[in-house]
Amino acid sequence: MxxxxxxxxxxxxxxxxxxxxxxxxxxxxxxxxxxxxxxxxxxxxxxxxxxxxxxxxxxxxxxxxxxxxxxxxxxxxxxxxxxxxxxxxxxxxxxxxxxxxxxxxxxxxxxxxxPGVTSAIGGLAYAGIPITHRNYASSFHVITGHLKDENDKLNWEVLASLDGTIVFLMGISNLENISKNLIENGKDKNTPVAIVSWATMPYQKVVEGNLSNIYEKAMKYNIVPPSIIVIGNVVKLRKNLNFFERKILFGETIIVTRAREQKKEFVDKLREFGATTYEFPTIKIDEITPNIELENAIENIEQYTYLLLTSVNGVNIFFKKLFSLGYDSRKLGGLKIGVIGSKTAKAMERYGIKPDFIPKEYVSEFLTKYLKNVLTTKDKVLLPRAKNSRSYLVEELSKICDVDEIKIYNTVKGTDKAEELVDFLKDKKEFYLTFTSPSTFNNFVEILGDNSQNILKRGKILSIGPVTSKVIREGGHEVYGEARKHTIEGIIDLLIKERR
Structure with missing residues (x-):
C-alpha cells in the first residue's frame, strides 16, 4: 500500500x-x-x-x-x-x-x-521592509542568487531598469557581482539596499546601505547565509516599520528547563518579547498508575475537611482520576481547598472551583503558616502530590491533625540529548539558564554531566524562588537573579528589568 x-x-x-x-x-x-x-x-x-x-x-x-x-x-x-x-x-x-x-x-x-511563508515577503516584513508600498513600489521581482551558472540567463539591463523592489534569495556569496552588474547596467549607485541575515529569528541581523557600498558593509559586519538581499526604495521604510528588533528581549538567549507539559506558556511569553529560547526539559511528569490509594481517598472524600493541591500537575492528575471514577467537582463540595501558586489556582478554576485560600508567597512555609491558624485536631487533610516533594508540609501539619499524603506522580529525569544543548551554546557569549524547581536544576547537572559545570559557570542563572535558589547555591553556583513573585511571570519580570 x-x-x-x-x-x-x-x-x-x-x-x-x-x-x-x-x-x-x-x-x-x-x-x-x-x-x-x-x-x-x-x-x-x-x-x-x-x-x-x-x-x-x-x-x-x-x-x-x-x-x-x-x-x-x-x-x-x-x-x-x-x-x-x-x-x-x-x-x-x-x-x-x-x-x-x-x-x-x-x-x-x-x-x-x-504552501509556506516565503522569506522574500515574511523575512523582509520582520526587518521592517514591506516588499510593496503605494508610495515606493507597485511591483516586486524575486530572483535566485545562485548566479555562477546563470549569468547568461539574467538580463541585467532589464533588471536595472525595474522600478519595483528586487529581491535576491541565496545570493550573499554573489553580492559583489550583483551590485556591480546592476550599476554597470544603469541602476543608480545610491539605490537603497538592505541585507537581512537569519530573518525572523531572534538573532536576526540587518545591514543597510546602497548599491555602491553594500558589499563592503556586508563584509565589515560579517553577514553570512541565510540572507536576503532587497534592493529598492522600500528599504527606507525600515526606520519606522522595524518592530521585531525593538522587542525588549530581542537578542537574549534563554534556556528553559521546565517539563515538556508545562513549558509552552513560558516559552510563548519569552518569544513574544523577542527572546531566543532553547527548550531543554530536565524533568518529565509520570502519573502513578494504578493508584488504588488515590481512588479510595476520592471514593471516601467525606472523611476529609481539607484538600491541598500544590501544583498544576497535581490538579490535573487529581481531577483526571476524579472524573474517571464517575464523579465531578460536586464531589468536593464539603471541603476547604487550598493551593500553592496562582497557576495552580487557575488550573482549579478551569474545573469550576475557586480555591478557599492561596498563600501570598508560593512556598510550603507560607501555606503551613496559614493552616496552623485554622486547623484543629478534628480536621483531616488530603494532600495528593509528587512523590519526591519536600517533607516540610506533611511534618508540620501532622503536628496538628491527621494528614494523608498520597503520591500521584513522579518527576523523572528528562531525555533530551545533552550534546545538542552543548553544541547550541558553544558560541554563545551570554545566555540565561532558568530553573523552576530543585529537580530541574539537579537533573540539569545529571543530564549534562561533565559539561554542566562549564555551562552553569558561563550562564546567568535565574531561579523561581528561595527553595530552588538554596539547592543551586548548595551545588556551588551563584544565583544571578531570583523571582520576587515565584512564578514564570516573575522570571520574565527579572529579564525585562535587566534590559531596562
Missing part, C-alpha cells in the same frame, strides 16, 4: 509562522525529511515514533544530491508511510518542490503541496 507525501513549507525561520495545515502534517507524519534551516522546534511537534531524515544542503556542501532526496521521499512513501518533506520558506519558491512533485507524480505516489 502506497503512503502519501506532503511537501510542506516551514516558513522563513520562526516556527510560529508555519501554517496550521503544515503543523497538522508534522504532527501526523511517520517520516519527516528535512532541510538544514528547519527550526528544531517544529521537529519537536512530531509524534513520539516519528523517523527523521536529514538532507540539509549548504553552499558547496550537500549531504544528499537532489536526485538522492527524490528517491528517499519515494522509497519512504512506498512503505505506506505518511511522509512530510519539510522545506524552508515555500516549496515552490526556489525550493525545488516542483521537481520533487514531478518525481512523485511520474511514479503515481499521492502528494499534496502545503
Amino acid at each position: 502506497k503512503g502519501k507525501v506532503y511537501l510542506v513549507g516551514a516558513g522563513p525561520g520562526d516556527d510560529s509562522l508555519i501554517t496550521l495545515k503544515g503543523l497538522k502534517c508534522i504532527k501526523k507524519a511517520d517520516v519527516i525529511i528535512y532541510d538544514r534551516l528547519i527550526n528544531n522546534n517544529l521537529l519537536k511537534e512530531s509524534k513520539k515514533n516519528c523517523k527523521f531524515i536529514y538532507v540539509g544542503k549548504k553552499s558547496k556542501k550537500h549531504i544528499k544530491t537532489q536526485d538522492e532526496i527524490n528517491e528517499i521521499i519515494y522509497r519512504e512513501a512506498l512503505e505506506g508511510k505518511i511522509v512530510v518533506r519539510l522545506k524552508g520558506g515555500d516549496p515552490y519558491v526556489f525550493g525545488r518542490g516542483g521537481e520533487e512533485g514531478e518525481y512523485l507524480a511520474k511514479r503515481n505516489i499521492p502528494f499534496e503541496i502545503v
Whole structure:
C-alpha cells in the first residue's frame, strides 16, 4: 500500500509562522525529511515514533544530491508511510518542490503541496521592509542568487531598469557581482539596499546601505547565509516599520528547563518579547498508575475537611482520576481547598472551583503558616502530590491533625540529548539558564554531566524562588537573579528589568 507525501513549507525561520495545515502534517507524519534551516522546534511537534531524515544542503556542501532526496521521499512513501518533506520558506519558491512533485507524480505516489511563508515577503516584513508600498513600489521581482551558472540567463539591463523592489534569495556569496552588474547596467549607485541575515529569528541581523557600498558593509559586519538581499526604495521604510528588533528581549538567549507539559506558556511569553529560547526539559511528569490509594481517598472524600493541591500537575492528575471514577467537582463540595501558586489556582478554576485560600508567597512555609491558624485536631487533610516533594508540609501539619499524603506522580529525569544543548551554546557569549524547581536544576547537572559545570559557570542563572535558589547555591553556583513573585511571570519580570 502506497503512503502519501506532503511537501510542506516551514516558513522563513520562526516556527510560529508555519501554517496550521503544515503543523497538522508534522504532527501526523511517520517520516519527516528535512532541510538544514528547519527550526528544531517544529521537529519537536512530531509524534513520539516519528523517523527523521536529514538532507540539509549548504553552499558547496550537500549531504544528499537532489536526485538522492527524490528517491528517499519515494522509497519512504512506498512503505505506506505518511511522509512530510519539510522545506524552508515555500516549496515552490526556489525550493525545488516542483521537481520533487514531478518525481512523485511520474511514479503515481499521492502528494499534496502545503504552501509556506516565503522569506522574500515574511523575512523582509520582520526587518521592517514591506516588499510593496503605494508610495515606493507597485511591483516586486524575486530572483535566485545562485548566479555562477546563470549569468547568461539574467538580463541585467532589464533588471536595472525595474522600478519595483528586487529581491535576491541565496545570493550573499554573489553580492559583489550583483551590485556591480546592476550599476554597470544603469541602476543608480545610491539605490537603497538592505541585507537581512537569519530573518525572523531572534538573532536576526540587518545591514543597510546602497548599491555602491553594500558589499563592503556586508563584509565589515560579517553577514553570512541565510540572507536576503532587497534592493529598492522600500528599504527606507525600515526606520519606522522595524518592530521585531525593538522587542525588549530581542537578542537574549534563554534556556528553559521546565517539563515538556508545562513549558509552552513560558516559552510563548519569552518569544513574544523577542527572546531566543532553547527548550531543554530536565524533568518529565509520570502519573502513578494504578493508584488504588488515590481512588479510595476520592471514593471516601467525606472523611476529609481539607484538600491541598500544590501544583498544576497535581490538579490535573487529581481531577483526571476524579472524573474517571464517575464523579465531578460536586464531589468536593464539603471541603476547604487550598493551593500553592496562582497557576495552580487557575488550573482549579478551569474545573469550576475557586480555591478557599492561596498563600501570598508560593512556598510550603507560607501555606503551613496559614493552616496552623485554622486547623484543629478534628480536621483531616488530603494532600495528593509528587512523590519526591519536600517533607516540610506533611511534618508540620501532622503536628496538628491527621494528614494523608498520597503520591500521584513522579518527576523523572528528562531525555533530551545533552550534546545538542552543548553544541547550541558553544558560541554563545551570554545566555540565561532558568530553573523552576530543585529537580530541574539537579537533573540539569545529571543530564549534562561533565559539561554542566562549564555551562552553569558561563550562564546567568535565574531561579523561581528561595527553595530552588538554596539547592543551586548548595551545588556551588551563584544565583544571578531570583523571582520576587515565584512564578514564570516573575522570571520574565527579572529579564525585562535587566534590559531596562
